[in-house]
Amino acid sequence: MEAEPFILFGKDHVLAMVAVILVSVILPAYLKKTSTKTKDWFGYLLASTLILNELIIIYLPYWIYDRIKVKDAE
Structure with a gap:
């Protein structure tokens, strides 16, 4: 394939x-109308996602390489 x-x-x-542009316009407009608590939770969620992404990126190439190596050995 x-x-x-x-x-x-x-x-x-x-x-x-179009999806990226819509999210970039709609999400800030929605968050502007919400409470401070909602904005704080969204900030924590966004920060957690970015930190998790950075941690995963460190190990992802090794995980992919090991899977490819195992498939080639079979």
């Missing part, structure tokens, strides 16, 4: 750009 080539401004690309 081969991956399809990336098509600049193809259907999937435009859909992803």
Whole structure:
């Protein structure tokens, strides 16, 4: 199974750009109208997600490499 080539401004690309733009506009507008407690919780959630992402990135290449190495050995 081969991956399809990336098509600049193809259907999937435009859909992803629209989704990012909508989230970038709607989420701040929603959070602007909410309470301080909700904003704090969103900040904690965002910070936790970023920290978890940074921790996972350290080990992910090794995990992928080990899975590829095991498949090649079989």
